[in-house]
Amino acid sequence: MRQERVVDLSNFNNTLTVSVIGAGYVGLTLAAILSNAGIKTYAVDVDKNKIGVIKKGKSYFFEPGLDEFIKKGIKSEKLIPTTNYKTAIQNSDTAFICVGTPSNFDGSVNLDFVFKSVKSILENVKSDLIVVQKSTVPVGTGERIKKMIDEYDNKEINIDLISSPEFLREGSAVFDTIFPDRIIVGGNNKKSVKKVIALYEKIDNFAKNIKHNNFMEYAFLYSNKKRSKNLAPFFERVIETDLESAELIKVTANSFLALKISFANSVSRLCAQNKAKTADVMDGIGSDHRIGKSFLTPGLGYGGGCFPKDVAGMINYANSYNFSFNILDEAVKINETQVYFAISKIKKLLGENLRNKKAALLGLSYKPGTSDVRKSQSSRLLRKILDRGMIVSVYDPQAINEAKKKISHKNLTYIDNIKDVFRKSDIIILATEWNEFVDFDYSKITKDMNSLNFFDGRGVINEDKIKELGFNFIGF
Ligand SMILES: NC(=O)c1ccc[n+]([C@@H]2O[C@H](COP(=O)([O-])OP(=O)(O)OC[C@H]3O[C@@H](n4cnc5c(N)ncnc54)[C@H](O)[C@@H]3O)[C@@H](O)[C@H]2O)c1
Structure with missing residues (x-):
């Protein structure tokens, strides 16, 4: 107490x-x-x-x-x-x-x-x-x-x-x-x-x-x-x-945050069935001080060295006492499948067959501000689009060296400078919300691209502004 x-x-x-x-x-x-x-x-x-x-x-x-x-x-x-x-x-x-x-x-x-x-x-x-x-x-x-x-x-x-x-x-x-x-x-x-x-x-x-x-x-x-x-x-x-409460506070906190993220991502799937905008819905509910706005931005889902393992640890701990923490099982399932929901959105822009379509992927780290790619949803999305035959150029301000240790593929090129990543692309996929990607002047690279499609996997791009540049746009 x-x-x-x-x-x-x-x-x-x-x-x-x-x-x-x-x-x-x-x-x-x-x-x-x-x-x-x-x-x-x-x-x-x-x-x-x-x-x-x-x-x-x-x-x-x-x-x-x-x-x-x-x-x-x-x-x-x-x-x-x-x-x-x-x-x-x-x-x-x-x-x-x-x-x-x-x-x-x-x-x-x-x-x-x-x-x-x-x-x-x-x-x-x-x-x-x-x-x-x-x-x-x-x-x-x-x-x-x-x-x-x-x-x-x-x-x-x-x-x-x-x-x-x-x-x-x-x-x-x-x-x-x-x-x-x-x-x-x-x-x-x-x-x-x-x-x-x-x-x-x-x-x-x-x-x-x-x-x-x-x-x-x-x-x-x-x-x-x-x-x-x-x-x-x-x-x-x-x-x-006491000792045990302290131990439980930590894993409970991360599990609750994971729930919030998966809740927002479930709502984004519901919004795909109508004309509602998930970001507006989340803004609307988050304005209630009992709910709060943080961790309600829909996107590719959570990753990193903590959330996935801490939620798994909490579920495992509960199971060891024959208690099923079903709500967390569901949060994990939503997070695991969110990458496929993202691919369905990319297909809305590029058509069903992604083979040989060229993507400029922005971001590899599991979140901005770190070079950490452990359980990164951005890196997972990269793997999944490579599996579907896409040709990918990827740029990240900090995580390229870490990613190179884990992912190599004949259709994958790591790019050192953001300006060079867009060349001949059919789509920009924003996978990690680095400030550099939010602030980038996309008007400067429209000429470099094959066709102007933009998928915002993190809910950070101003839709109206990007559409004004001629992009077809889709987010969560
Ligand atoms: N990274 C985060 O954002 C974060 C946030 C909160 C809590 N945590 C928790 O804190 C703990 C550490 O996380 P991290 O991200 O700093 O891990 P990390 O992997 O970055 O660092 C752990 C370090 O411990 C060293 N190590 C391993 N065995 C050792 C030993 N016997 N003696 C001395 N050093 C040893 C490793 O070489 C490594 O450098 C984890 O339990 C993690 O869940 C992490």
Whole structure:
């Protein structure tokens, strides 16, 4: 239950050194921001190559603004990238676990990385430590970790476990880490809970002094900047709870957002049967404050390293108790089939036979602001249209290198410059809503195309304006 509290942080202000285990999207961002907030932070990863890149003052993946924070962290010597658990853990009083939790084939969550990192922590710990579990895990994982701690525990050392799930969004990871809209801290030991809250408060103090210069504008490119001004005071955003509630909050949040997306996509299928415009319908219902507008834009559906696996994990967890979470099964089905609905729309523009039709595909990452193509619906659509014999030129501002590792095809050409992607195309397919695609002046490329067709897979293009240029247009 949410409680009114005033926390005395005075005891915790000076001595903190932190280890962040797993230097990926979540861990590296957290480590970089903590170090900029003045906290000595070890960024620990088992991957030497990743640590090698971070040591040079940059990230090995694209995330707006992150490089600048890493560079400053390294320069101030507050950020210490390492593969050495021993040095990191023996110098830390808090260790955040931020390792990956991918899906197993049956949809259950693979916890191997989490348990391996706990084992490595326990093998190296020599003094009191708070372990903050931040990876997204099924309910009950904390209890399993506690059991490991009890079994390993040197009785003279206090090791306490806190669950504090992460809600950052790739593409605005820096913004979300600095300005989180809620901070969940689950655990039984009040002192440890307060210590972790104190750490987060250090980030909040840092946030209060941030200068909104050009660099921050860039870091916040894909964020709702207004949110930073409208945020409630720090302690009103902190929710203290028990371990299991904290674990469940995270997967429930992602499952609910997936439901919203699939709901909007179902409505778009209904709208295809009449003249209603889905965007207007969603705008109309989203204006009701009880519903809200976000995550109701119809489109190709959700993807990425989190939603698909977290929803699968939730369904699997429910099934393990013989409870069928049918509403989520349905959300997954809608998401899986949305790509075929998109193809039916493309056929409305190009005719039933797509073979040898040439597409200019805009976007490969699962959303704008990231180079991540994991479970990307845009990349899935690419595969499906290649299967149907289309010839595709594709451009993405950041994700081409990642996509090249996964998709190659004789009919597929990766293009480095947006201007060159449209040549001799029969259709533009906008698959990821990068600002660059929304702001692009399409009047400049109409001459380059074979025929003027535009499919907006993300509901971001102004239909009237694009039609004025002579395009046949279809969206969701
Ligand atoms: N990416 C997101 O947008 C996001 C948002 C919220 C929560 N999460 C959750 O946070 C967790 C981490 O996600 P991510 O996207 O940062 O993953 P990631 O794959 O980007 O990073 C995980 C890192 O952990 C490292 N690692 C694996 N085993 C290790 C070990 N034993 N010791 C040290 N390092 C190890 C890997 O080398 C990798 O660099 C997942 O549970 C994910 O569901 C992710």
